[in-house]
Amino acid sequence: MGGLSASALLKQEPYLVIDHVSKHFEQKKQRLNVLEDINFSMNKGEILCIVGASGCGKSTLLRAISGLDSDHGGQILIGGNEVVAPSKSRGIVFQEHRLFPWLTVEQNVGYVLTGISKEEKKKLVQEYVELVGLKGFEKAYPKELSGGMSQRAGIARALVNKPEVLLLDEPFGALDAFTKIALQKELKRIQRKSGTTMVMVTHDIEEAVFLADHIIVLDSKPGRIKLEVNVDLPVPRDRNSYEFLQVKKRIYEEFFEDEKIPEDFSI
Amino acid sequence: MVSKAFRSTGYFIEYLALIFSIISVWTIMSNQGHLNTIILPAPNSILETIVELVADGALFTNMFISVSRVLQGYFLAAFLGISLGILIGLSKHLDRVTELIIQMIKPIPPIAWIPLVILWFGIGESGKVFLIFLGGFFTILINVVDGIHQTDPKLVEVSRSMETPFWKHISLMVIPGAAPNIFTGLRTGLSSCWMCVVAAELVSSTTGLGYLIMDARQFGQTDVVIVGMLTIGIVGKIMDSLLRFAEKKTLRWI
Ligand SMILES: Nc1ncnc2c1ncn2[C@@H]1O[C@H](COP(=O)(O)OP(=O)(O)OP(=O)(O)O)[C@@H](O)[C@H]1O
Ligand SMILES: [Mg+2]
Numbered sequence: 001m002g003g004l005s006a007s008a009l010l011k012q013e014p015y016l017v018i019d020h021v022s023k024h025f026e027q028k029k030q031r032l033n034v035l036e037d038i039n040f041s042m043n044k045g046e047i048l049c050i051v052g053a054s055g056c057g058k059s060t061l062l063r064a065i066s067g068l069d070s071d072h073g074g075q076i077l078i079g080g081n082e083v084v085a086p087s088k089s090r091g092i093v094f095q096e097h098r099l100f101p102w103l104t105v106e107q108n109v110g111y112v113l114t115g116i117s118k119e120e121k122k123k124l125v126q127e128y129v130e131l132v133g134l135k136g137f138e139k140a141y142p143k144e145l146s147g148g149m150s151q152r153a154g155i156a157r158a159l160v161n162k163p164e165v166l167l168l169d170e171p172f173g174a175l176d177a178f179t180k181i182a183l184q185k186e187l188k189r190i191q192r193k194s195g196t197t198m199v200m201v202t203h204d205i206e207e208a209v210f211l212a213d214h215i216i217v218l219d220s221k222p223g224r225i226k227l228e229v230n231v232d233l234p235v236p237r238d239r240n241s242y243e244f245l246q247v248k249k250r251i252y253e254e255f256f257e258d259e260k261i262p263e264d265f266s267i
Numbered sequence: 268m269v270s271k272a273f274r275s276t277g278y279f280i281e282y283l284a285l286i287f288s289i290i291s292v293w294t295i296m297s298n299q300g301h302l303n304t305i306i307l308p309a310p311n312s313i314l315e316t317i318v319e320l321v322a323d324g325a326l327f328t329n330m331f332i333s334v335s336r337v338l339q340g341y342f343l344a345a346f347l348g349i350s351l352g353i354l355i356g357l358s359k360h361l362d363r364v365t366e367l368i369i370q371m372i373k374p375i376p377p378i379a380w381i382p383l384v385i386l387w388f389g390i391g392e393s394g395k396v397f398l399i400f401l402g403g404f405f406t407i408l409i410n411v412v413d414g415i416h417q418t419d420p421k422l423v424e425v426s427r428s429m430e431t432p433f434w435k436h437i438s439l440m441v442i443p444g445a446a447p448n449i450f451t452g453l454r455t456g457l458s459s460c461w462m463c464v465v466a467a468e469l470v471s472s473t474t475g476l477g478y479l480i481m482d483a484r485q486f487g488q489t490d491v492v493i494v495g496m497l498t499i500g501i502v503g504k505i506m507d508s509l510l511r512f513a514e515k516k517t518l519r520w521i
Contacts, residue, residue: 068428086428098425102443102520111439112429141520161429 013080014041015197016048016065016165020074023060033222034060035072040228042214044079045195047188049208051251052218052226058201059095061223062167065199066092078165088112091163093171095201097150099142105129105153106138112161128156131186133179147174155183159190168200172207184210188235209247210237217254227254308490313497316490325479330498333464333475336392340399340467341460345453348404352411352452353441362412373405378466385470395467402463403456410452414445447521450514457510461503 023035034057042048050058063069065076067086076083078090091112099108110125129138132152142150151174158166172180188211191198202208208215212231219226229251233243290310296302297309304312320326355361377398388394418441426440442449468477476495483491 066428068424086430088428088430090428092425092428094421094425096421098421100422100425100440100443102446103439111426111431114432114435143520 015044015046015079016199017041017077018061018065018074019077021061021064021076022073023057023064023069023071035064036222036224038074038223038225040214040216040225042197042199044197045191046213047191047198047200047211048214048216049212050199050201050216050218051203051205051208052223053220053255054203056218056220057223058218059169061218062092062169062199062201065165066090066167068092088161089163090165090167091158091161093151093155093158093166093168095169095173097142097147097154099145099150099153099157101142104139104141105134105145108142108153109156109160111157124160128160129153131159132156132183148176148179151175152179152183162194162196164197166196166198166200168198170201170203173203180207185236187211192235205248205251206239208251209233209244210239215251217251227251305487305489308493313490313493316488316494320491320494326494326498329474329476329479329495330502333468333477333499334502336395336467336475337399337457337460337464340396340463341403341457343396343400344403344407344456344460347400348407348452348456349411349449352408352449353415353437353445355408356412356415356445357441369405369408373409377402377463378469381466381470390471394470395472398467398470399460399463402466403460406459407449407452407456410448410455411445414448414452415441417448418444446518450510450518454507454510454514457506458503461499461506465499 018038018040021035021038022033025032025034038061040048050061052058060069064072065078065083067083067090070084099105100111103111106125106129109128110121113121113124116124126138129135132155134149134152134156137145137149142153145153151171155168155171158168172183175183184207187198190196198211200208200211209231215227215229215231216225217227217229218224229247231247233241233247237244293302293307294310297304297307302309308316317326355365380398380401384394384398388397422444423440426436431440464475465477465480468475469481472478476499480492480495483489483495
């Protein structure tokens with residue numbers, strides 16, 4: 001394994017490689033092709049956003065990258081090593097918050113931490129609880145939180161371990177616009193500070209353009225990459241700048257091809 | 268506050284209403300001579316017997332002996348039921364291997380075990396504890412296994428994705444996830460164990476509530492039999508209430 005990653009570094013290979021990944025489900029002897037020949041790669045410390053219609057296989061792809069589902073075609077490489085099982089170096093924010101109902105917010109957030117002292121753990125948990133704005137709710141059980149608060153606790157849980165790769169499945173779906181924008185900025189800040197590689201599923205095109213270095217648009221049935229966009233805008237990004245809106249529009253039109261206005265994009 | 272106290276008094280009266288009416292009817296029937304005192308003694312003579320049995324210490328001594336036997340058998344059943352239940356619940360393989368034998372042994376009532384238990388353990392304490400153990404073990408085991416099978420697989424996946432160490436996974440994920448079912452098992456298990464105490468004390472015992480009842484039967488002391496039965500009922504209810512309380516305290520998150 002060590003040799004593999006060293007040679008990968010020598011060849012300057014991308015950090016995360018999705019190589020001919022495909023996935024199907026068998027249901028009642030019916031074969032459902034969910035992902036077909038997915039290929040992309042990204043460098044360490046980049047953010048990739050996946051957008052696509054509901055049911056097109058975004059969560060399925062994220063599960064494959066996380067290693068939770070290794071029963072797929074093709075290969076996924078991170079740092080030159082094939083992903084075959086989950087690892088705590090990959091943090092996951094699930095689409096449903098998936099907090100343990102029997103643990104308080106701070107216990108949920110601290111669950112992943114092992115092998116550090118009590119004080120260190122407490123300090124880290126406190127830092128991330130505050131980061132997602134849940135100060136004062138450390139001792140609350142998930143049933144006492146709103147949907148958006150649970151989602152934020154789930155985000156803190158994934159961040160607290162400082163993972164090398166962060167996988168986020170619509171992490172801001174249940175949040176109000178203000179909290180959402182604040183957390184988007186926070187995520188971008190964390191990524192620039194820590195160099196975390198992030199793969200994020202979102203329904204929000206503006207969010208994708210704000211955060212991502214690369215955006216891929218997935219087609220549904222079967223899920224294929226329909227469009228790949230590199231977002232080369234300077235950071236911090238101005239959501240109202242002309243360039244920003246251009247990228248947004250380009251992706252938007254991918255979803256609503258019929259509404260394409262011909263005079264745009266004749267660069 | 269006043270109305271709340273008032274309301275709970277109201278509940279309390281309702282709670283006792285049926286018992287109170289039964290005792291009233293019973294007293295009236297006895298006083299009018301409708302009941303043969305050998306078959307069913309009057310409430311006041313039962314009360315006298317209670318006072319007598321409490322005064323000479325027979326009631327509480329036997330009660331404590333029975334309770335301590337039940338607790339021994341029960342803790343053994345709970346410990347083995349929970350640990351084996353976790354193993355079986357986590358391993359599909361073990362589940363398949365053990366399923367048939369568990370389902371075959373479970374329906375055998377503890378009383379049917381008595382001859383074997385005497386052969387294996389003799390007539391000492393251990394045989395009685397074993398019978399009580401049998402009474403609760405399978406109920407607890409099966410509930411624990413069910414609880415683990417019913418745990419949300421999405422949550423198990425979260426723990427797995429964090430590469431949680433084995434014991435942490437067991438104590439912070441598996442056991443709390445199955446906790447509601449574990450408590451159901453612990454409660455039904457306790458009442459089964461307690462119900463077994465009479466059967467266990469049939470095994471040539473000279474102490475315990477079961478002995479008290481069987482001994483009184485031989486001398487035709489129906490009142491003592493009834494006091495013994497009532498004690499079993501009341502202690503059983505108290506133990507169940509204590510467990511319910513512990514359950515409520517423990518499952519705060521629900
Ligand atoms: N375990 C499974 N068994 C069978 N089919 C599945 C399973 N998981 C997902 N699917 C199917 O795969 C397809 C893609 O599901 P997936 O959850 O990846 O969609 P998604 O893009 O994340 O959608 P959404 O935006 O609504 O979350 C769906 O058609 C779904 O029915
Ligand atoms: Mg999804």
